[in-house]
Amino acid sequence: MLTISQALVALIVFLLVMQFLNLQQARKHLPPGPVPLPLVGNLLQLKFQFHRDLLMKLAKTHGDIFTLWFGRTPIIILNGFHAVKDGLTTHPEDVSGRLLSPFFKTMAQGKGKPLDPSFYLFHSISNVICAVVFGYRFPSEDENFHKLLKATENIFRFGGSLGYSLYEFFPWIMDHLPGPHKKAFSSYEVLNCFAREEIRKHLERGTPDEPEDFIDFYLAEIEKAKDGTKSAYDEDNLAHSVIDLFLGGSETTSTTLHWGLLYMVAYPDIQEKVQQELDAVLGSSQLICYEDRRKVSYTNAVIHEIQRFSNIISVGMPRICVRNTELLGFPLSKGTIVLPNIASSLYDPEQWKSPRQFNPGHFLDKDGNFVSQEAFLPFSAGHRVCLGEHLARTELFIFFSNLLRAFTLRLAEGVKQVNIEPVFTSTLQPHPYRVCAIPR
Template sequence: MLTLSTTLGLLFLCYVVFQFVKLQREVRKFPPGPASIPIFGCLWQPKYFRLDRSVLTELAKSYGNIYTLWFGRNPVVFLNGFQAVKDGLTTHPEDVAGRPLAPFFHAMAKNKGILLATGSTWRHQRRFSLMVLKSLGLGKTSLEYQIQEEASHLVQSFRNTQGKPMNPSFTLTLAVSNVICTVVFGHRFCHDDKTFHQLLEAMECIFTFGGSICHHVYDVLPGLMRHLPGPHKKALACCEEVCSFIRKEIRSHQDGGTAEELQDFIHCYLAQIEKSKDQPKPAHDEPNMVQCIFDLFLGGTETSSTTLYWALLYMVAYPDIQAKVQKEIDARVDPGHMICYEDRKNLPYTNAVIHEVQRFSNIISIGVPRLCVKDTLIRQFPIKRGTVIFPSIASALYDPDEWETPRQFNPSHFLDKDGDFVCREAFIPFSIGHRMCLGDNLARTELFLFFSNLLKALTFRFPEGVKDVNMEPVLGGTLQPHYFKICAEPRHAL
């Protein structure tokens, strides 16, 4: 007679075999990938807990540019290389326009706003936000003038350091953030405003938490993590701090009465709420407005400031490239002239350097995940509705089939044989498809104006005794450089 423990052991073994057979049936319906086991998927191999570029590249070599990793019972399809990313996101763009509601993202945004929303909420908020940004001057001279003004403040801030060693990160963040503040709130902040500093520090906390081990654990065990202390609690508290600040700005606009002209994003959104208030289920309300502003503020600050942070690091690391940029600016721009966006046509090398900074720093790395909202086809692979897709932006920007020297900082990637600027199709730092960054034009203008005016006025170098720094990125919501100091020396007298 079998003992109870033996019977239970046999039942457990049968269950494991059943789950294994069931998993193998499911696996055959997806693109190939590494071996998976019941309950754990591919996580029985520790290297898949943290996916970096080397792991993703290794997987692509073994299984092709479209492959599947199983996290527990959930398949995630990865797109590697420019052609795979392009095919996956643009062949049937509406099929992959969803966003998976991962537990931490849901705790942050609750399916409101733009960046972390999906379905009809995302469509309504993105369409309206894009329309408002265009009406407020996105890509127009009025907004460009405001960026030029902020660039002049930035140049002066660096001049005030008098060539002493300093870390440029926070100064860059202040300048970039003030641009989006002007668009969203209708005003800029003084660089020494303590409330403004607290706001930017809260955003830094959120981005630092993104992509961390604790972030991944929260998504796997949300029920448990909600009751435990840790960095996730601080990150969510920082989210609430930013939202609280936004609500105060909204109250300030409401107390000021109805504006004769819709001067900023808040005015426009309040007008839309009033316009649609009698609808049964209005798409525009205060929670969505707060989250849209949160998304614009977060996305419009971190990505551009981090790119500029890398740009200054590259200029001190490659002084010959910095000198060549300055030589071009000196030859083609009037010394008393504040560089404008139109000048990029006469500054092909400078423009190429900025694009190479975006390509080589590749601050988004993998990219924000997409969700299949209906059954679709990516190349020869059928992808089921509800499948998460990760488009590897890094693999497109480092694709050896698209770039001559993908692992080197080389501005010639964006120059033709005559030295004229060319932008390649594989240059997709803002992603592609229906969920492409809606602030890409603003970011392009900011990066050019800030970078070119800084290099026109200042020369950047390492402090005495420092010859190089760690050029590997620090993993987080964006890929940041390791902490470094540089000296900013005026090139021309004021």
């Protein structure tokens, strides 16, 4: 007779074999991909993380639309410019669903001298979104601002870690274990408390006749919805929207500028050409506005190349099919997760002359005029394109142009070279560096 332990082992083996067979059956109806294992799917092959280059490598074997399995959940990967563009825009309504990650769902429920430019960039960029959302700016020494900065840093650093991946795949287990996810939840609560305090202050002073910021506009919509009709406008949604705007509107643009200054130090000849153009076209005293980008083709090309080459989002945000649809010839059922590999479009060798090199010429014609490129998709595409795209483009041009017109950026004394390989967090960050900003 079998012992209890032997029977238990036999049962586990039987269940694993059955799941393996079920996975093989399910694979027949989806795009091709590497063979998934029971329980973990393809997570071992991915080392429990998404990496843009690994996805591009898998595409060489399985094609530009392929399937990866996270446990028993299939995720459809779109790779290369044509797959990403067609997959997100051919039937944009069908793949417009937003995937709510277990981690962020839990957070939403409440659980001249060398200097490092990162703080100054974050402070300047975040104050733009603060003016839009809260109606005021933070002084650099403000204690609350430093708390928000630290909380934001903790959340984004956790987002690219192994701990984040484990939480996404096994939230029911991680909720009961200690680890860095607890610190990230605490950091989110810092942002949540601040957002709710700002909402309380706005409520106390009342909604002005002319709304002055995002919170005012939102509170006005809440007031309109009090007529008894069902509405999605409420204070909880407002708090979460404020946090989303602060995180998305601060970190991504400041990180892109952080990369931009690093590239100017790494490629001083490009920096010099930008400065020469700015001096010749805009002069030293003219106020720079967004429309000036049309006059300075090379500077505009450099900014676009900073976005392309740094590719701070790496793999794009996942989408969910909201109805049965067809992508690139493959039928997909409602609820299927689609993941566009944005990096594969920005580095697609069929679309870019030298995809793995920093080359502003990617956005210039033979006469030196700026030309846009279809494969330039740093803000994604389709119905879930980045909400803040226009604001981000405006900020990048105005901040970058003003900085390069006012300063020459050089390496700190004794430093011979810089590291332009990324650090993988929620966004791809440059390694910490120090730069000398010499007034011109």
